[in-house]
Amino acid sequence: MKIILSVLLSMLFINVIAQKVPNTGTYVTSDGLYTMIIRYESDNTVTILEPNKESNYHALGDDVYAYKNPVNNIDYRLRVVDKTTIDCYKPGNPDNITKITYTGSQHTAFxxxxxxxxxxxxKYYTDKIKEDKDNTQTWTFCAAAAMAHIYYNEEGYKQYATKAARNLKLITVDKTKCPCENAIPPGIWNSVQ
Structure with missing residues (x-):
């Protein structure tokens, strides 16, 4: 009887201190526009891979993981709701949550x-902003579209590039050809008025 009680108490203790672990793979924000890869490491660390950075969140307990950005000293938290859902927030504002969900895919990022x-x-278009000040707006839209392709998933990028193309057509003299086809493809450019 003592052995059974000991085993049950041990199991209860392990469940109490164990962190929930998210699935490793691609996650997307609730609006469907931003994609990232999340990887659980064996040392109770959750790593978020984004196009511009890699952030290692360490277990705090209660299914919460913490990260302090070394560039701006801002604290961030992840709360693992279940294997496929994570709440992201700053500790000073836990009610302002960005929910991210597992897409079931492990290889959709660039x-x-x-x-x-x-x-x-x-960078090419950012440099053009400095060199060709008369067309700053044009090159800004082009640079932003290129960056949107990195940060958003494909659907989010298409939405952003479509808006950029629409705005560019308002200021571009020759509306038949996109000034930055490597940032906004002809298919998107030609689809807007």
Missing amino acids: SKAEIDRLKGIE
């Missing part, structure tokens, strides 16, 4: 080479 290529496109 490779590092593709991210570097897109960042190169963004």
Whole structure:
């Protein structure tokens, strides 16, 4: 009887201190526009891989993981609701939650080479902003569209690029050709008035 009681108490203790673990793979924000990869590490760390950074969240307890951004010293938290749902928030504002959910996919994010290529496109147009001040607005829309392709999932990128194309057509003299086809593809450019 003592052995059974001991085993039951041990199991209860393990369940109380155990952190929930999210599935490893691709997650998307509730609006469906922003995608990231989340990976659970064996040392009670959850790693978030985004196009511009990698953030390691460490277990605090109660299914919460913490990260302090070394650039701006802002604290962030993840609360694992279940294996496929995570609430993201800042500790000073726990009611302002961004919910992210598992998509079931582990390989939808861009490779590092593709991210570097897109960042190169963004840099090209950012440099043009400085060189061609008469067309600053044009190059800003082009640079922003290139970055949107990195940060948003494909549907979010198409929505953003469509808005950018619509705004560009308002200020572009030759509306038949996009000034930055490597940032806004012709299919998107031609789909807007």
